[in-house]
Amino acid sequence: MNRFALVGAAGYIAPRHMKAIRDTGNDLVAAMDVNDSVGILDSHFPEAQFFTEFEQFDAFVETERRAGRGLDYVSIASPNYLHDAHMRFALRCGADAICEKPLVLDPGDIDGLQEVERATGKRIHTILQLRLHPAIRDLRDRVAAMPAGRKTEVDLTYITSRGNWYLKSWKGVTGKSGGIATNIGVHFYDMLHFVYGALQENIVHLNTPTKAAGYLEYERARVRWFLSLDVNDVPAEERAAGRRTFRAVTADGENVEFSEGFTELHTRIYEEVLAGRGFGVEENRVAIETVAHIRDAPIARHGDLVHPFVR
Numbered sequence: 001m002n003r004f005a006l007v008g009a010a011g012y013i014a015p016r017h018m019k020a021i022r023d024t025g026n027d028l029v030a031a032m033d034v035n036d037s038v039g040i041l042d043s044h045f046p047e048a049q050f051f052t053e054f055e056q057f058d059a060f061v062e063t064e065r066r067a068g069r070g071l072d073y074v075s076i077a078s079p080n081y082l083h084d085a086h087m088r089f090a091l092r093c094g095a096d097a098i099c100e101k102p103l104v105l106d107p108g109d110i111d112g113l114q115e116v117e118r119a120t121g122k123r124i125h126t127i128l129q130l131r132l133h134p135a136i137r138d139l140r141d142r143v144a145a146m147p148a149g150r151k152t153e154v155d156l157t158y159i160t161s162r163g164n165w166y167l168k169s170w171k172g173v174t175g176k177s178g179g180i181a182t183n184i185g186v187h188f189y190d191m192l193h194f195v196y197g198a199l200q201e202n203i204v205h206l207n208t209p210t211k212a213a214g215y216l217e218y219e220r221a222r223v224r225w226f227l228s229l230d231v232n233d234v235p236a237e238e239r240a241a242g243r244r245t246f247r248a249v250t251a252d253g254e255n256v257e258f259s260e261g262f263t264e265l266h267t268r269i270y271e272e273v274l275a276g277r278g279f280g281v282e283e284n285r286v287a288i289e290t291v292a293h294i295r296d297a298p299i300a301r302h303g304d305l306v307h308p309f310v311r
């Protein structure tokens with residue numbers, strides 16, 4: 001049984017980590033969050049130690065380590081801008097890290113993390129759960145079987161409406177979340193790279209706190225993409241049916257359905273990590289470079305490469 005700690009234990013995604021730790025037969029010995037709304041721990045690990053101050057958490061982990069009860073893994077579900085520091089903490093304690101997306105905000109931090117891996121001999125594993133989605137793996141196999149040189153025409157539309165709270169939280173602060181393309185889009189840019197290969201072009205047509213759009217060209221695809229947090233972007237007929245989200249990916253006009261199961265993959269990621277098949281630091285590089293470029297790129301003139309939802 002592996003000994004886990006969880007940083008960011010009071011957040012939205014933390015229960016998926018607790019469930020994954022439990023469902024893979026492991027133990028959560030300590031949880032940390034600056035917010036103490038962690039009653040959810042009782043449903044998974046009522047015996048876990050809990051800390052709201054990092055120094056006390058650090059002291060506990062160190063005392064345990066000296067007593068021969070070091071951590072095997074630290075799971076990280078804190079705000080994006082803190083991932084880098086929390087991963088470094090995990091490795092320095094002698095544990096591997098399992099860190100939420102986006103691994104870091106800036107590509108330069110990837111090299112720094114690899115140095116810490118080399119110095120400590122410990123590993124960083126990331127939650128890139130779409131890479132394990134059966135529909136995405138199928139698509140990747142089909143693309144690999146296509147004649148070389150042929151490019152698929154892809155439209156990616158992802159509208160996931162959020163209330164006013166979003167822009168008031170860390171998620172609405174670019175320095176903390178990276179902005180909408182980083183925070184919401186990184187899953188998709190990673191998936192596109194995973195399926196369609198090397199990134200060749202990255203043009204941005206729209207970049208606001210609640211919407212972003214652009215054009216990406218990969219070895220094997222030309223992609224028009226649109227992301228939004230605004231319910232008014234959900235097509236009228238969907239809204240009339242009470243839906244506040246709209247997700248569509250088409251490849252050469254054919255629908256790629258992966259909405260189902262997207263949120264259930266944390267346990268699968270943990271299974272892969274524990275079996276020695278986790279996704280490591282380097283596998284994040286292209287997606288992190290993609291979002292860093294989108295964050296600062298000049299807005300291009302709208303031409304025929306623009307996604308149809310950009311008005």
Ligand code: NAD
Binds near residue numbers: 007
């Ligand atoms: P959240 O704001 O609900 O949770 C973040 C938690 O971190 C909060 O409880 C907050 O109090 C805590 N925190 C803040 N500062 C801290 C600190 N210094 N030390 C310890 N804890 C601290 O956000 P969330 O939606 O749960 O997102 C958390 C992470 O998970 C983010 O990186 C996000 O991108 C990622 N996420 C991933 C998925 C996915 O599908 N893989 C989905 C949602 C979020």
